[in-house]
Amino acid sequence: MIAIEGLSKTFETSGGEPHLALDGISIDIPKGQFLSILGPSGCGKSTLLYIVGGFVPASAGRIRVDGRAIAGPGPDRGPVFQEFALFPWKTVRGNVLYGLLQQGVPRDQAERRVSELLQMVHLSRYADFYPKELSGGMKQRVAIARTLAYDPAILLMDEPFGALDAHTRTKLQNELLSIWERDRKTVLFVTHSVEEAVYLSDRVMVMTPSPGRQKAVFDIDLPRPRIRAELLLNRRYQEYLIAIERLVQDGGEDEA
Amino acid sequence: MTRWLALPGVPPLLALLALLGLWHLAATFFGYNFFPTPGAVFKTLPALFGEAEAAANIAASVKRMLAGFALALAVAVPLGLMMGRSPLVAKLVKPLVATIYPVPKAALMPIIMLWLGIGDAAKIFVIFIGASLPLLQHSFGGALAVDQKLIWSAQAMGLGPVKRLFAVVLPSALPEVMIGCRVGIIMALIVMVSSEMIARQSGVGNLLFNSADMALYDTVYAMIVVIAAIGFVADVAFEFVRRRLTFWAEIHQDPLVPSA
Numbered sequence: 024m025i026a027i028e029g030l031s032k033t034f035e036t037s038g039g040e041p042h043l044a045l046d047g048i049s050i051d052i053p054k055g056q057f058l059s060i061l062g063p064s065g066c067g068k069s070t071l072l073y074i075v076g077g078f079v080p081a082s083a084g085r086i087r088v089d090g091r092a093i094a095g096p097g098p099d100r101g102p103v104f105q106e107f108a109l110f111p112w113k114t115v116r117g118n119v120l121y122g123l124l125q126q127g128v129p130r131d132q133a134e135r136r137v138s139e140l141l142q143m144v145h146l147s148r149y150a151d152f153y154p155k156e157l158s159g160g161m162k163q164r165v166a167i168a169r170t171l172a173y174d175p176a177i178l179l180m181d182e183p184f185g186a187l188d189a190h191t192r193t194k195l196q197n198e199l200l201s202i203w204e205r206d207r208k209t210v211l212f213v214t215h216s217v218e219e220a221v222y223l224s225d226r227v228m229v230m231t232p233s234p235g236r237q238k239a240v241f242d243i244d245l246p247r248p249r250i251r252a253e254l255l256l257n258r259r260y261q262e263y264l265i266a267i268e269r270l271v272q273d274g275g276e277d278e279a
Numbered sequence: 280m281t282r283w284l285a286l287p288g289v290p291p292l293l294a295l296l297a298l299l300g301l302w303h304l305a306a307t308f309f310g311y312n313f314f315p316t317p318g319a320v321f322k323t324l325p326a327l328f329g330e331a332e333a334a335a336n337i338a339a340s341v342k343r344m345l346a347g348f349a350l351a352l353a354v355a356v357p358l359g360l361m362m363g364r365s366p367l368v369a370k371l372v373k374p375l376v377a378t379i380y381p382v383p384k385a386a387l388m389p390i391i392m393l394w395l396g397i398g399d400a401a402k403i404f405v406i407f408i409g410a411s412l413p414l415l416q417h418s419f420g421g422a423l424a425v426d427q428k429l430i431w432s433a434q435a436m437g438l439g440p441v442k443r444l445f446a447v448v449l450p451s452a453l454p455e456v457m458i459g460c461r462v463g464i465i466m467a468l469i470v471m472v473s474s475e476m477i478a479r480q481s482g483v484g485n486l487l488f489n490s491a492d493m494a495l496y497d498t499v500y501a502m503i504v505v506i507a508a509i510g511f512v513a514d515v516a517f518e519f520v521r522r523r524l525t526f527w528a529e530i531h532q533d534p535l536v537p538s539a
């Protein structure tokens with residue numbers, strides 16, 4: 024379980040003006056929950072995720088994971104970035120293998136696990152390709168497999184499908200859901216697509232425009248496993264979409 | 280009809296032939312004894328390599344150049360990478376570099392010779408200084424530009440700072456470091472020759488200037504050809520290594536000097 028309490032972040036800008044990016048975020052995320060964070064561009068979604076990841080220090084407030092305050096990054100929290108951030112000098116296999124070897128997993132065991140993961144993300148045929156030889160969707164599959172490899176209890180996904188075309192995006196959403204349904208990791212998923220947030224999540228947190236504050240938190244009470252085609256006719260699904268869309272719309276100007 | 284012109288290797292060969300032709304014409308036209316024709320120069324080359332003394336001089340030069348460059352690689356690349364990742368290290372090292380940068384490295388030779396003598400140590404040291412600056416500069420720039428998310432990904436996997444420097448920062452910066460290497464190896468050659476001109480004891484620079492003193496002009500020109508050849512071979516070898524080390528990079532800068 025992740026406990027975020029009174030989290031604020033102020034950036035020192037090069038102009039000298041302090042810039043308040045996050046203001047008093049408090050939320051508990053139970054173990055195994057899929058939480059989406061929704062809000063306009065510039066409202067601090069990435070910053071929130073980076074702070075939970077331990078990559079960026081908070082200005083105020085605290086974050087505890089299973090009761091312990093976080094101190095920097097760790098393999099219990101695995102990031103997946105919109106820009107993929109693969110190691111370009113490593114093959115697909117090399118990328119996925121690397122974190123496992125870092126964790127001290129014996130090589131033959133690690134190799135086996137990598138083969139399983141690549142099969143899971145449908146990339147077995149591309150094991151020896153370099154990132155520059157892959158499409159965006161393939162790169163993001165590799166990035167997800169690379170993070171899953173070291174088995175973090177928490178996934179921190181920052182608009183992971185934001186750079187992909189609609190078709191690939193839908194496909195990867197479904198793949199992510201089936202992976203999640205299998206091992207039920209805690210997921211913090213940043214997006215600015217209402218539809219994506221509702222489709223994937225147990226809970227959706229909507230944020231205000233900058234400085235980012237919590238505007239509302241919705242429990243998404245829809246049956247799982249979720250099947251997109253069936254949801255489209257689900258009355259409650261439609262109501263969630265409408266309610267959240269309204270809330271996001273009256274948030275004022277999008278900064279992007 | 281002109282298609283053979285576009286074959287790889289043909290344009291540089293033509294340029295080389297034109298250069299030699301011009302040289303020959305000019306040398307014949309002026310007829311100065313200190314301006315031999317290319318034919319006369321190239322005739323002395325086999326003799327030069329046959330001579331034990333000349334061959335030893337060339338070997339001594341190449342050995343010092345490689346030693347100085349290797350030392351620069353071992354020191355300047357890690358230091359440059361650290362500067363790129365740690366503002367504190369950058370703040371400490373930058374003033375030092377700014378002080379040494381504008382000084383012609385050969386001008387340091389008298390002081391270095393006082394400290395290290397006129398032998399190999401002084402020359403290797405000054406080559407090391409000369410080759411270090413471009414290596415430091417490009418390693419620094421390359422490390423500054425490393426994608427922060429690669430670093431974070433590695434941190435999440437549990438890599439500590441030292442391991443990240445060599446396993447993430449170095450490969451990320453490698454295409455840029457390689458550009459520094461290319462400049463550095465030629466700097467090493469330049470400083471090598473000037474160090475041998477100042478502390479004449481052995482080496483191609485020593486041979487060149489001794490020959491000039493003795494009015495052996497064919498040898499002087501032959502030594503210039505030898506020095507150019509060392510530079511060319513170093514550059515081609517380097518480009519060969521670079522392609523093999525950074526083939527995975529998205530952008531391929533086409534170098535100004537086309538090599539094999």
Ligand SMILES: Nc1ncnc2c1ncn2[C@@H]1O[C@H](COP(=O)(O)OP(=O)(O)O)[C@@H](O)[C@H]1O
Pocket residue numbers: 034035036042044062063064065066067068069070071233
């Ligand atoms: N390193 C930084 N320095 C200064 N300001 C920053 C920095 N990172 C983000 N910000 C600011 O913080 C706010 C939130 O940014 P971000 O978390 O990237 O928003 P989002 O991911 O929701 O689009 C923005 O106004 C942005 O300009």
Ligand SMILES: [Mg+2]
Pocket residue numbers: 068069070181
């Ligand atoms: Mg963002």
